[in-house]
Amino acid sequence: MAEKLLELKRVSMAFGGLHVVNELDLHVDEGEIVSVIGPNGAGKTTLFNLITGVYEPTEGDIVFAGRSIKGMDPHKITKLGIARTFQTLRLFLNMTVIENVMAAAFAHTRAGAFRAMLRTPGMRREEGEIRNLAEERLAFFGQRLMGYRWNQPAYSLSYANRRRLEIARATATNPRLLLLDEPAAGMNPTETHEISELIGKLRDEGGYTILVIEHDMLDHGVKISEGSFEYVATDERVVEAYLGTKATATK
Amino acid sequence: MTDAERPTPNVPDSLTEPAGPAVGQDEWVARHAERRLLRGGRLGAVEERLRAAPWWAWLTVFVCLAALLPVGFSSGYVRRVAFDTVLYMLLALGLNVVVGWGGLLDLGYIAFYGLGAYCYALLSSNQFDVHLPTVATVPIVVVVGAVAGWLIGLPSWRLSGDYLAIVTLFFFQIFIVVVTNGDHLFGHNVTGGSNGIGGVDANVRPFNLFGHDLPVAHSGSFNVAYLYVVLAFFAVVFVLLRFVNESRIGRAWRSLREDPLAAELMGMPVNWLKLLAFSFGAAVAALSGTIFAALNAGVFPTTFAFPLLITVYTMVILGGSGSQAGVIVGAIVVNVLLELLRDAGNARYVFYALIVLALFGVYRLSVRLAVVLGGTIALGFVVHGIASAIAKSNVDGPANGENWLIDGLRHWVIVPRDLGPWKQITYVALIGVILLLTLVRGWWRVALLVPTLYLAAFVWENVMLTAPEATRFIILGAILVSVMIARPSGILGERRVEIV
Ligand SMILES: Nc1ncnc2c1ncn2[C@@H]1O[C@H](COP(=O)(O)OP(=O)(O)OP(=O)(O)O)[C@@H](O)[C@H]1O
Ligand SMILES: [Mg+2]
Numbered sequence: 001m002a003e004k005l006l007e008l009k010r011v012s013m014a015f016g017g018l019h020v021v022n023e024l025d026l027h028v029d030e031g032e033i034v035s036v037i038g039p040n041g042a043g044k045t046t047l048f049n050l051i052t053g054v055y056e057p058t059e060g061d062i063v064f065a066g067r068s069i070k071g072m073d074p075h076k077i078t079k080l081g082i083a084r085t086f087q088t089l090r091l092f093l094n095m096t097v098i099e100n101v102m103a104a105a106f107a108h109t110r111a112g113a114f115r116a117m118l119r120t121p122g123m124r125r126e127e128g129e130i131r132n133l134a135e136e137r138l139a140f141f142g143q144r145l146m147g148y149r150w151n152q153p154a155y156s157l158s159y160a161n162r163r164r165l166e167i168a169r170a171t172a173t174n175p176r177l178l179l180l181d182e183p184a185a186g187m188n189p190t191e192t193h194e195i196s197e198l199i200g201k202l203r204d205e206g207g208y209t210i211l212v213i214e215h216d217m218l219d220h221g222v223k224i225s226e227g228s229f230e231y232v233a234t235d236e237r238v239v240e241a242y243l244g245t246k247a248t249a250t251k
Numbered sequence: 252m253t254d255a256e257r258p259t260p261n262v263p264d265s266l267t268e269p270a271g272p273a274v275g276q277d278e279w280v281a282r283h284a285e286r287r288l289l290r291g292g293r294l295g296a297v298e299e300r301l302r303a304a305p306w307w308a309w310l311t312v313f314v315c316l317a318a319l320l321p322v323g324f325s326s327g328y329v330r331r332v333a334f335d336t337v338l339y340m341l342l343a344l345g346l347n348v349v350v351g352w353g354g355l356l357d358l359g360y361i362a363f364y365g366l367g368a369y370c371y372a373l374l375s376s377n378q379f380d381v382h383l384p385t386v387a388t389v390p391i392v393v394v395v396g397a398v399a400g401w402l403i404g405l406p407s408w409r410l411s412g413d414y415l416a417i418v419t420l421f422f423f424q425i426f427i428v429v430v431t432n433g434d435h436l437f438g439h440n441v442t443g444g445s446n447g448i449g450g451v452d453a454n455v456r457p458f459n460l461f462g463h464d465l466p467v468a469h470s471g472s473f474n475v476a477y478l479y480v481v482l483a484f485f486a487v488v489f490v491l492l493r494f495v496n497e498s499r500i501g502r503a504w505r506s507l508r509e510d511p512l513a514a515e516l517m518g519m520p521v522n523w524l525k526l527l528a529f530s531f532g533a534a535v536a537a538l539s540g541t542i543f544a545a546l547n548a549g550v551f552p553t554t555f556a557f558p559l560l561i562t563v564y565t566m567v568i569l570g571g572s573g574s575q576a577g578v579i580v581g582a583i584v585v586n587v588l589l590e591l592l593r594d595a596g597n598a599r600y601v602f603y604a605l606i607v608l609a610l611f612g613v614y615r616l617s618v619r620l621a622v623v624l625g626g627t628i629a630l631g632f633v634v635h636g637i638a639s640a641i642a643k644s645n646v647d648g649p650a651n652g653e654n655w656l657i658d659g660l661r662h663w664v665i666v667p668r669d670l671g672p673w674k675q676i677t678y679v680a681l682i683g684v685i686l687l688l689t690l691v692r693g694w695w696r697v698a699l700l701v702p703t704l705y706l707a708a709f710v711w712e713n714v715m716l717t718a719p720e721a722t723r724f725i726i727l728g729a730i731l732v733s734v735m736i737a738r739p740s741g742i743l744g745e746r747r748v749e750i751v
Contacts (some may be wrong), residue, residue, distance in 0.1 A: 052516055078518035092509035094745065095618070103502040107518030115528060119492045123498065130499065139490030153745075173518045 003211050004063075005030045005177055006051070006082075011060035013043070013050055019047045023060065028177065033210045037158050044213045045087055048179050051211075052084050053077040065176070085166040085173035087182050087213070091154045098150040100165060103132035104172035137168045140206070141198075160191050167198070171206060175210040178202065180212040305703055306493065309576065318479065327472025334473065334546075336586045337481045338539055343566045343578040344488055345535025350564075351573035353494060354508025355526030356412065358404060358560065359419035362426035363533035365555030366399055367392050367540020369430065372448040372550045373441075376455040385459045389541050396537025397530045404529035408522050411511060423560070429538045430552045442552070447550020458545045467548050477546050482541065488535055489575060495531070496575075502530055508573075562589075571744025580742055585727065592723040594653025602711055602726070603656070605703065610732070619697050626701035630665040634705065644668045644728050651716035664708045674714050683711045 013021040020043040035220040111123035308452040433442030506514040570581020614620035648666035
């Protein structure tokens, strides 16, 4: 039995009188790919916002790697090892592709402003490491985000590539848990398939545990959840439906 | 360039195999730079070479040129203007950290400049009989500025955008109030109130470097040593800030500017980064303040007011906020223009040169350009002929600022001896015609442009040159507006995309 990486204990979230999440229990084990599904407005993105600390749950507790992260600042949660992508893309559009990824290495690097001003050897070494890390993370996407594009501003990328870049940026924070909010939204069937494979690869080669929101799964022929949020599935069948193969679904 | 010639990106071998997707939109964008190079020919190659020159080469050339300026110009006035320009460049560099990199609208920036100046005055004058050596005062003031920037940032901890602007503006106002009423602060005269700290009694000391006092004036004119001091400050600050910008801190600042929420969620402590940006900006401003106080042998509250804030912001925005080279060009353009416009004779050169340049920019070398220029000149002579035939007093009014240009222009633009109500009427009419001009197109615009230009010349000679102080800022405003329309991100600013 793998250990629980993330656990939500009876988490509730209300905006004023609007109860979006009600006493939700959910757990994600190390090395798992878990899919969250539900209709529009069910509160899937809100769930991600709760886990990453954008909102603090009105009730319940969130435990990550054996430690409560409820009420922590988002950047501290990221530092602990949770990274996410956004449903409505939020890239740093006027920075270059590689800078987008390099910026996300902030939490696990150290050189401060004074060392930068003096350009100490340690700072320069770290800078080289950050660049290598970014190149490695971008290379994960094969031909899609290849070299000569790295010095282009991010706004010059196509929509699908922006989605890929967001994933690359999230992985540069060296997370243990990766939250992907509708990574295939707006993509064509071929690209959607590619993203599915990528998610498998992220788990198998990258070693990330993955929580993914994807509600448009009718193409795959299995529709599991309908109606309210309580039915959010951590069911193996969901994983299977999403990734298409039994093999990737097994823990 | 063929694919084979394109430099291979620095990636693992297994990933560079050609079996990639077909060329798409992204490729088009990626190769845009290459195409521009091909199109430009020899000129394009030169441009590309200049672009490729590293920043330190530009900086060295610039500093050397500025340092050689006193060799070519012996006039104390020119040297003083050069000094002011470099001081403005220093201020603009500091503001660029906060506004350009951090994306924080800090309207209290000038308060830190004032703080630096007052601190310097307090630490090396008779005010409290403290006379620290310059090498100690300057670092102390910089640290005080940095700490003050940090503290002012604290209340704005969770603010951004408009709210931050209002809060910093409030602090600026507090600074002004405290400084102007600081002559009985808890029973002590601290800031000298509205008289400031200065004069013989206060005896604010000039800089003392390497055992030598740097007197403010050298045999009656501006002491050029201060130009070298401010240049040295400028070069050091430029390089240090550059290094910070190229580090993870700089990347984090720019991420913060692009999207604070995304930055926070990618592990960057956004609030802390804001404070750091404030602190850096304030430290640079305080450093500029020390040299200002030393050079003027005193500080006066009226210096640190809104016009200065607006001027520095204009420099940053006009030059291209976010680009160090940009804000420097902005500082030069704005300060030199404001100086030129002080004198009616020089202002005239600027005015007509700008008009001709703008026409060239819009129409290039075309029939329309010939029609507009020829038409305007002809119209002028006709109007002048008729007016002088009616009465000599229509054309022999006083000229403002004598030089060869007005001697020629007197046969063309009418300068009546007595304008009467026409002063206001023509001014308003000019604004009306310019607005009308934006509504018509094609040859209509050309036709309308001819009388508009003549009217503009008339208003310029008869109305605007009689009030040079206001005219300076009107012209500056007009330039700012036109540059912002032509290049929304400033002269050297990177193209910015807000929403896609
Ligand atoms: N900050 C907020 N304040 C008030 N209401 C909010 C806030 N954030 C989300 N909501 C509401 O919570 C509900 C769930 O939103 P959420 O974005 O989580 O849905 P979702 O499941 O991600 O939907 P979709 O499939 O369209 O992405 C919606 O009704 C939304 O209006
Ligand atoms: Mg959503």
